[in-house]
Amino acid sequence: MQNNPKIVILAGPTAVGKTDLSIALAKAMNTEIISADSVQIYEKLNIGSAKPTKEEMNGIVHHLIDFVPPTEKYSVSDYARDAKREIRKLHEQGKTPLIVGGTGLYINALLYEMDFGESMGDADYRKRMEVYAETEGAAALHAKLRQIDPEAADRIHQNNVRRVVRALEINHISGHKASDFSTVPAVTKDYKIYLFGLTRDREKLYARINKRVDLMLVQGLVEEVADLKKMGLDDSFQSMQGIGYKEVLGYLNHLYDYDTMVSLLKQSSRRYAKRQMTWFRRYDMLQAIDLEAYQRHDDIVRIILPKINIENEEEVQ
Structure with a gap:
């Protein structure tokens, strides 16, 4: 190698x-x-x-x-x-x-550097949101997050699709708002x-x-x-x-x-x-x-x- x-x-x-x-x-x-x-x-x-x-x-x-x-x-x-x-x-x-x-x-x-951990996750929901981002665009996905969690939407840039999906997923599973997301993933x-x-x-x-x-x-x-x-x-x-x-x-x-x-x-x-x-x-x-x-x-x-x-x-x- x-x-x-x-x-x-x-x-x-x-x-x-x-x-x-x-x-x-x-x-x-x-x-x-x-x-x-x-x-x-x-x-x-x-x-x-x-x-x-x-x-x-x-x-x-x-x-x-x-x-x-x-x-x-x-x-x-x-x-x-x-x-x-x-x-x-x-x-x-x-x-x-x-x-x-x-x-x-x-x-x-x-x-x-991506963390694709499955703990506290709904794989089917996550895949649907990933497909939505791919077909409708990052801005449309981010708009979904803003509807349910404006604070997270302010904190997470719309281009950071993985974080937006994760925030939506946490809300989907728990009913609570996502917290403490970084805006820039490490290369x-x-x-x-x-x-x-x-x-x-x-x-x-x-x-x-x-x-x-x-x-x-x-x-x-x-x-x-x-x-x-x-x-x-x-x-x-x-x-x-x-x-x-x-x-x-x-x-x-x-x-x-x-x-x-x-x-x-x-x-x-x-x-x-x-x-x-x-x-x-x-x-x-x-x-x-x-x-x-x-x-x-x-x-x-x-x-x-x-x-x-x-x-x-x-x-x-």
């Missing part, structure tokens, strides 16, 4: 272009990818999650993709456990793990972290999102969700709360017509991307990369490698 183990994180909003760049970077680093996507973890949720295909993976091993049955729940603490296990394995092989994704809570679980000492945030011009990103939604529908998103519905899955399942799945479920349940569904899909995806960009901007350690400034992924790889002190064993073509 490396004496000073490193991890590289490639974060960014939906449809920004993480997949192609991550493959090029993983090849240059001679490493494997650990996903940080809360929907791609699920089996059978392929099109709506933009899960990379075998062809898109281009020989790069991906971890924490396509391994949780859609009927099961999966929490941030589950992710922290599983991701750290995969990180440890790669370090033991002398490789620097590349974590790629857009789920802020998952990235937090690797960046900060982990487990790894030396290199965090890169991918960005694009907002209007161009929104255009990419709209185009992706159209492509997903052509690829069979409605049929994918219909098959999941036949399995007995509805919006009470965590897997079906993901953007793309809940909107199509509404259409299949005759809550609105097809055109309305498409409009909701695009709107929800754009709003989610905006929340993701806001989330990532708060990381002091983040090094932003504007993808609009480069024509080739290889040019970006050449910039990243020296920053993470890794030499490319094969010259980037």
